Amino acid sequence: MKFIYQTWWKVLTVILIGSTFITGLLFKVPRLDILHETIRNLYFHVPMWMGMLTVLVVSVFYSVRYLANPKEEYDIAAVECVNTGLFFYAIGLVTGMMWAKYTWGEYWSGDPKQNSAAIAFLLYCAYVVLRNSIDEEQKRAKIAAIYNIFAFPIMVVLIFVLPRMTDSLHPGSGGNPAFGKYDLDNGMKLAFYPAMLGWSFLALWIATLRFRIRTIEYKKNAVN
Amino acid sequence: MKKLSSLMLALMLSIAAFAQPSSVEMADTMRSEGKIYVVIATITIVFIGLAIFLFSIDRRVKKLEKSN
Numbered sequence: 001m002k003f004i005y006q007t008w009w010k011v012l013t014v015i016l017i018g019s020t021f022i023t024g025l026l027f028k029v030p031r032l033d034i035l036h037e038t039i040r041n042l043y044f045h046v047p048m049w050m051g052m053l054t055v056l057v058v059s060v061f062y063s064v065r066y067l068a069n070p071k072e073e074y075d076i077a078a079v080e081c082v083n084t085g086l087f088f089y090a091i092g093l094v095t096g097m098m099w100a101k102y103t104w105g106e107y108w109s110g111d112p113k114q115n116s117a118a119i120a121f122l123l124y125c126a127y128v129v130l131r132n133s134i135d136e137e138q139k140r141a142k143i144a145a146i147y148n149i150f151a152f153p154i155m156v157v158l159i160f161v162l163p164r165m166t167d168s169l170h171p172g173s174g175g176n177p178a179f180g181k182y183d184l185d186n187g188m189k190l191a192f193y194p195a196m197l198g199w200s201f202l203a204l205w206i207a208t209l210r211f212r213i214r215t216i217e218y219k220k221n222a223v224n
Numbered sequence: 225m226k227k228l229s230s231l232m233l234a235l236m237l238s239i240a241a242f243a244q245p246s247s248v249e250m251a252d253t254m255r256s257e258g259k260i261y262v263v264i265a266t267i268t269i270v271f272i273g274l275a276i277f278l279f280s281i282d283r284r285v286k287k288l289e290k291s292n
Contacts, residue, residue, distance in 0.1 A: 005286070007282075010278075010279065010282070014271075014272075014275040017271060018268060018271055018272070018275075021264055021267045021268050021271060022264055022268070025260060025263065025264050025267075026260070026264070205278065206278070209278070209281055209282060209285060212285045212289065213285055213288075216285070216288050216289060216292055219292055220292070
């Protein structure tokens with residue numbers, strides 16, 4: 001956990017994301033109907049989900065560690081990762097809606113991907129509600145950790161598996177190839193991969209900041 | 225090295241070729257290609273601001289951690 005206090009990867013984050021604003025908006029992209037220039041949203045919409053996924057994975061990791069070894073800091077890490085993940089989740093949903101309005105015609109067209117993303121969002125909102133509804137500290141941490149471990153695979157199935165098995169407007173579903181198949185080789189990777197990495201690190205960075213603030217608060221309360 | 229310099233030369237020549245139609249010299253750089261560069265500048269400024277903000281929060285948290 002030493003690295004959360006270090007600066008080098010935060011600088012790297014800023015460079016990675018900053019570079020995608022230039023490469024992502026200037027580099028050539030495939031000329032496709034309907035999508036037009038909005039194909040560049042790939043560099044800004046998809047990384048939100050990557051950032052969310054990164055912090056949620058870290059959150060599950062700390063939930064498991066908490067159950068193995070009930071230390072307060074593991075619980076705090078898990079919670080703050082979910083909080084950050086929810087932020088990126090919301091941004092991902094809203095940017096998706098924005099993109100959908102101009103390519104699919106509606107902000108919300110009841111698409112399987114949208115619907116299951118919304119359900120999984122509620123799943124994580126329930127985590128926050130559940131956790132806040134228990135007063136006793138250790139019980140709260142334990143129940144929240146168990147819930148989190150169950151919520152994660154359900155979220156993954158809802159967002160990344162089920163929509164792909166039916167017809168969906170979203171790329172990568174029902175015989176509809178994702179961008180990766182034929183577009184991503186045209187130099188789009190040069191902006192896409194740094195964006196994915198950069199936004200993952202940014203989500204982690206924000207989560208570590210929240211974790212550190214919460215730890216200070218916790219220590220202060222413990223002393224009093 | 226030779227390749228690189230010839231590439232640079234070709235690039236500069238192409239820039240000169242672009243500049244020819246507008247006879248009056250203006251600061252056109254930021255206005256070319258549908259003014260996309262302005263958007264890039266805006267987003268970059270926003271993001272640099274956010275990054276500085278995040279770094280300053282990081283520093284303040286560090287200070288708090290030390291004082292505890």
